[in-house]
Amino acid sequence: MFMSEYYHSLDTKGRLIIPQKFREQLGNEFILSRGLDHCLYIYTQEEWEKFIEKLSTLPELSNANGRKLNRFFIAGSIQCEVDKQGRVLIPASLREFASLEKEVVLAGVGKRIEVWNKNAWEDYNNFDDVEGIASSLEAFNI
Amino acid sequence: MFMSEYYHSLDTKGRLIIPQKFREQLGNEFILSRGLDHCLYIYTQEEWEKFIEKLSTLPELSNANGRKLNRFFIAGSIQCEVDKQGRVLIPASLREFASLEKEVVLAGVGKRIEVWNKNAWEDYNNFDDVEGIASSLEAFNI
DNA sequence: ATGATAATATTCACTCATAAACATTTCGCT
DNA sequence: AGCGAAATGTTTATGAGTGAATATTATCAT
Numbered sequence: 639m640f641m642s643e644y645y646h647s648l649d650t651k652g653r654l655i656i657p658q659k660f661r662e663q664l665g666n667e668f669i670l671s672r673g674l675d676h677c678l679y680i681y682t683q684e685e686w687e688k689f690i691e692k693l694s695t696l697p698e699l700s701n702a703n704g705r706k707l708n709r710f711f712i713a714g715s716i717q718c719e720v721d722k723q724g725r726v727l728i729p730a731s732l733r734e735f736a737s738l739e740k741e742v743v744l745a746g747v748g749k750r751i752e753v754w755n756k757n758a759w760e761d762y763n764n765f766d767d768v769e770g771i772a773s774s775l776e777a778f779n780i
Numbered sequence: 781m782f783m784s785e786y787y788h789s790l791d792t793k794g795r796l797i798i799p800q801k802f803r804e805q806l807g808n809e810f811i812l813s814r815g816l817d818h819c820l821y822i823y824t825q826e827e828w829e830k831f832i833e834k835l836s837t838l839p840e841l842s843n844a845n846g847r848k849l850n851r852f853f854i855a856g857s858i859q860c861e862v863d864k865q866g867r868v869l870i871p872a873s874l875r876e877f878a879s880l881e882k883e884v885v886l887a888g889v890g891k892r893i894e895v896w897n898k899n900a901w902e903d904y905n906n907f908d909d910v911e912g913i914a915s916s917l918e919a920f921n922i
Numbered sequence: 923a924t925g926a927t928a929a930t931a932t933t934c935a936c937t938c939a940t941a942a943a944c945a946t947t948t949c950g951c952t
Numbered sequence: 953a954g955c956g957a958a959a960t961g962t963t964t965a966t967g968a969g970t971g972a973a974t975a976t977t978a979t980c981a982t
Contacts, residue, residue, distance in 0.1 A: 639832075642858040643873055647941070651959075655940060674847065724939080727959070745855035748836070752851075763851065789931070793969070797930055866929080869969065924982085931976065939968085946961065952954090 640746030645756065647740050652733055653725040657744055660751055661724055670732065672714030673752060675762065678728070678736045680751040686715075689749075728753075782888030787898065789882050794875055795867040799886055802893055803866060812874065813857030815894060817904065820870070820878045822893040828857075870895075 644657040656664065660680075669686040673679035681689060693711060696704035714735070718726045728738065741756035754762075786799040798806065802822075811828040815821035823831065835853060838846035856877070860868045870880060883898035896904075 639854075641854050642871070643855045645873065649942070653960095658939060674841070675844075721960075723961085745851060747850050747854050748832075752855075762848075791932065795969090800929060863971075865971085872968085925980105926982100927978100927980080929976105929978070931974100933972105933974075935970105935972085937968105937970075939966105941966075942964085944961105944963075946959100948957105948959070950955105950957090952956105 639748050640751050641748075643743055643745045643759075645741065645743055648728070648733075648738060648742060649725075651727065652730065652738075653727050654742065654744075654753070655723070655725050656720055658724070660744065660746065661720065664720075664751075667717065667719050670716050670718045670726070670728065670753075671711055672732065672735055673750075676736055676758065677755075678732055678738075678753040680753065681749070685749045781890050782893050783890075785885055785887040785901075787883065787885055790870070790875075790880060790884060791867075793869065794872065794880075795869050796884065796886075796895070797865070797867050798862055800866070802886065802888065803862065806893075809859065809861050811857055812860050812868070812870065812895075813853060814874065814877055815892075818878055818900065819897075820874055820880075820895040822895065823891070827891050 640660065640663065642659070644660075646655055646657065648654050664680070664682060667683060669679075669681045669683065671679045671681070671686075690712065693708055696707060714732070716729060716732070720726050732738075736753060737755045737758060738753065739755065743754045743756050743759040745752045745754065745759070782802060782805065784801070786802075788797055788799065790796050806822070806824060809825060811823045811825065813821050813823065813828075832854070835850060838849060840846045840850060856874070858871060858874070862868050874880075878895060879897045879900060880895065881897070885896045885898050885901040887894045887896065887901070
């Protein structure tokens with residue numbers, strides 16, 4: 639599983655170095671897609687297919703939200719290959735979607751990796767909200 | 781179970797010597813993660829997996845809190861291996877999260893070990909009011 | 923107490939991942 | 953064809969991470 643967070647930076651061409659630790663698990667090819675909360679998701683080929691499988695169980699024909707989610711994830715995804723230096727080019731449209739400029743965070747979250755604008759990540763993870771977290775744990779019975 | 785507290789120090793690279801007593805129980809590999817109250821948690825591999833098991837039952841696609849908890853704990857954790865001298869490197873992001881600089885306290889708390897900034901630990905642990913706290917837990921009938 | 927041993931702390935040196943700068947190629951457009 | 957922009961590739965620097973060596977402190981047995 640993917641875990642830990644890494645602070646990296648985009649070069650002037652919008653390329654991102656994938657942390658060594660992640661590359662070992664990912665291999666050279668993976669899927670980059672739009673993610674929830676305005677970050678990007680990175681999936682292995684395999685996990686991506688599982689994810690799409692689940693998405694496809696949503697009622698598309700009858701349900702507008704189902705269609706919307708499918709478009710969000712599937713149209714917003716791209717197959718990537720890391721170059722010899724361990725970098726990938728993040729397309730401009732995805733960079734814009736996630737407000738990536740220079741400083742980014744790569745966060746391992748189980749089956750996927752997430753790419754965040756550094757400031758957005760730090761705002762989101764305002765962990766002074768400890769009680770909130772603790773009470774969530776309680777609510778979920780953990 | 782883990783118990784007792786130890787006062788140790790980080791070296792200039794942010795490495796921490798795990799007390800011998802803890803190492804005997806922990807083994808060479810364990811998980812270091814963000815914890816509540818701005819300290820770090822150390823779990824055995826085994827305990828960690830139990831915890832992840834629970835976390836993984838949370839709905840992610842449909843629930844914002846589920847995502848938040850996963851991000852907090854999984855992105856905030858790392859698999860560690862102690863080196864031949866009994867040390868582990870604490871990544872900069874976790875050091876910052878727990879305000880670890882030089883003097884730290886390692887505290888055994890049952891199933892986990894906690895790592896605290898020494899001053900934070902001493903402030904938090906003024907036990908003047910333990911009796912008051914204990915009485916607030918009356919409802920649990922312990 | 924005293925010395926022997928183990929545990930912790932500190933320092934130094936080196937490697938390799940990341941960052942940054944620069945060069946080349948590809949491709950669309952006029 | 954010739955130009956410019958984007959994509960791809962190469963090279964060099966920097967510094968975090970790692971390992972080894974040494975110094976200091978604590979622990980224990982005699």
